[in-house]
Amino acid sequence: MRPGQRLGDIMRSGQETVAIVGIGRVGLPLALFLADRGCVVHGVDRDAEYVQTLLETRRMPFGEEGAQPVLEAVLGKRFLPGSDLSVIARCEVVVVTIGTPIDEHMNPVLGPVEQIFRDMAPHLRAGHTILLRSTVSPGTTGYLARVLEQSGAPLPGRGIHLAFCPERIAQGHSLEELAEIPQIVGGVDTASTTAAAAFFARFGMAILETDAMSAELAKLFCNMYRYIDFAMANEFMMLATEHGRNIYEIVRLINDGYKRGGVKQPGLTGGPCLYKDGFFLIERTPYPELISNAWKINESVPAWLVARLEEERAVEGRSVGLFGLAFKRNSDDTRNSLSFKFLKILRRKGASVVAHDPFVQPDTLEEALESEILVFATNHDAYADWGLEGLRQRARSGALVCDPWNLFGTERIVFTLGDQAGPARDSDG
Ligand SMILES: NC(=O)c1ccc[n+]([C@@H]2O[C@H](COP(=O)([O-])OP(=O)(O)OC[C@H]3O[C@@H](n4cnc5c(N)ncnc54)[C@H](O)[C@@H]3O)[C@@H](O)[C@H]2O)c1
Structure with missing residues (x-):
């Protein structure tokens, strides 16, 4: 100037x-x-x-x-x-x-x-x-x-x-x-x-x-509104599963044709903004209840999913392929990604884990697909594009799959590859 x-x-x-x-x-x-x-x-x-x-x-x-x-x-x-x-x-x-x-x-x-x-x-x-x-x-x-x-x-x-x-x-x-x-x-x-x-x-x-x-409050509330929305979807996933019901069907029942719907799909919710921004609202101690509870729910999803897997098969001594390290779909950003918490829990339980991500760690795909258990932690299009048939062709028969995102359309959070069963009800993992 x-x-x-x-x-x-x-x-x-x-x-x-x-x-x-x-x-x-x-x-x-x-x-x-x-x-x-x-x-x-x-x-x-x-x-x-x-x-x-x-x-x-x-x-x-x-x-x-x-x-x-x-x-x-x-x-x-x-x-x-x-x-x-x-x-x-x-x-x-x-x-x-x-x-x-x-x-x-x-x-x-x-x-x-x-x-x-x-x-x-x-x-x-x-x-x-x-x-x-x-x-x-x-x-x-x-x-x-x-x-x-x-x-x-x-x-x-x-x-x-x-x-x-x-x-x-x-x-x-x-x-x-x-x-x-x-x-x-x-x-x-x-x-x-x-x-x-x-x-x-x-x-x-x-x-x-x-x-x-x-303006500062609007930014923080904007992110926390989304974070709580995702936490609610994750709590609904846990509740539906407790009742032996299919969360994906229930979300459809709520949202389809209903103008006050809008319930989100469940999934792993982390990332550099949503994970931390609630902690910027520090005027009061303890932290605001709804936000801190949303944090607890979202952060507990990996452990909850491992528990669902273990209802089917103990992970100790098994090979696990963990798919997706980025915190969100089609991104290469791994900051505060819950995939790492997932990985840690699986390793602590004695599994040997090979992680793959098309944007972060692309060279491990074959090795990860050879695993006995496949965990889809991030909903990258590259995985969804395989479809269930493509997954069957790529992975070993009888592999146990954890798919909270419903990438493969089975509407089962946990399923065994090779099962011909349709969308789950009482038997839903
Ligand atoms: N990533 C998002 O999607 C997003 C969205 C909205 C808001 N935000 C906010 O925006 C801010 C930046 O986030 P980001 O994701 O871009 O972070 P980032 O870590 O990707 O980028 C920050 C950059 O600032 C540089 N830097 C740090 N200290 C510096 C200094 N003293 N002088 C000069 N450069 C310095 C770092 O080297 C880095 O390159 C954060 O407050 C974040 O919460 C991020």
């Missing part, structure tokens, strides 16, 4: 320069989206090796639909990755998308976000708009405004703007969904909300304006 030039002038001239701090699963697709629409985007990531690999290979470091050709087109031209934070001084808009995990005590790790604001402060001046996109606890954006103040940056309301603008895309579909999903924009003051809204509106997004705390 030239001295004296305002954000509004830049936006009218169509040349804005944006910094994305943290170019991981959220930051990199956003950088590509913005560069593809004409912005000059500086990607700042502290992982210099990751940046170097990106620059040298010109390959997406993870699966993201449609991203590779955009990366090839903009890298080194309108998308400039690096590790030097001082580049933000030359940008009008700074988007912070660094990771916000929880620690071993299930407490949010927000220190690095605070530190990055302290580190950014010397490079900030009037005219800067800072957009926090990392998921944070309620009140964090307001707190970060005070951190900036302590660090000597110009204050929000006196030249710089600060807003929380959550990311709500489905990972892997960012480039498509960024343009479609309404962007929630919550400034620490009205001027910040207006500046952030003006930035996103330029890319054709629908904007929902609010305050910072409401």
Whole structure:
């Protein structure tokens, strides 16, 4: 930005320069989206090796639909990755998308976000708009405004703007969904909300304006609503099984033609966001009951499934093929995937487990298929596409299969390969 030039002038001239701090699963697709629409985007990531690999290979470091050709087109031209934070001084808009995990005590790790604001402060001046996109606890954006103040940056309301603008895309579909999903924009003051809204509106997004705390809560509630939905489906699976009934049929009975239906299918529910985001709602101790119970239910699914398997056959001393390591369908992201909990429980029970995943560990397919027990932990299309007949052809006859996703249409959570039985009732595993 030239001295004296305002954000509004830049936006009218169509040349804005944006910094994305943290170019991981959220930051990199956003950088590509913005560069593809004409912005000059500086990607700042502290992982210099990751940046170097990106620059040298010109390959997406993870699966993201449609991203590779955009990366090839903009890298080194309108998308400039690096590790030097001082580049933000030359940008009008700074988007912070660094990771916000929880620690071993299930407490949010927000220190690095605070530190990055302290580190950014010397490079900030009037005219800067800072957009926090990392998921944070309620009140964090307001707190970060005070951190900036302590660090000597110009204050929000006196030249710089600060807003929380959550990311709500489905990972892997960012480039498509960024343009479609309404962007929630919550400034620490009205001027910040207006500046952030003006930035996103330029890319054709629908904007929902609010305050910072409401935006933070909306993001967390959005994820927890889905998490509880999945937990309910998993509890229904457990209850239906206790009653010797077929959960897949019951979900159909509820949803088919019924306008107040919408019950989800059961399955393993983990991942870097849903797993942890409930723990960001830490205003009260103990944690909110419904959310912590949803966590307990979802996290108990692997152990519950192993118990169902063991009703049919002890796993001790058996070979098990575990299919799917990613936390969700058609993804290569293994963060907080329940597959690993599944794997651990099986190994602790004395099984020898070979894991396969088409996106993570593709070379073990034959070996995994030779196992006595086959566990489908992730609902990748690559598995569903086999169909039951394809599974029969690939696996050994008489293998015990655990298929909570009903990938093979048997409507049995556990079944023996070779059984000709149709959808289960009383005998359902
Ligand atoms: N992954 C998702 O689908 C998703 C969706 C919505 C929100 N979020 C939230 O977005 C945030 C980022 O998630 P992610 O999945 O992209 O994480 P990620 O780990 O894939 O990416 C974070 C990146 O930030 C970099 N980084 C960390 N500290 C840094 C620092 N001090 N300076 C510069 N770079 C730094 C890391 O090297 C990494 O490349 C989290 O708060 C997450 O909860 C994620």
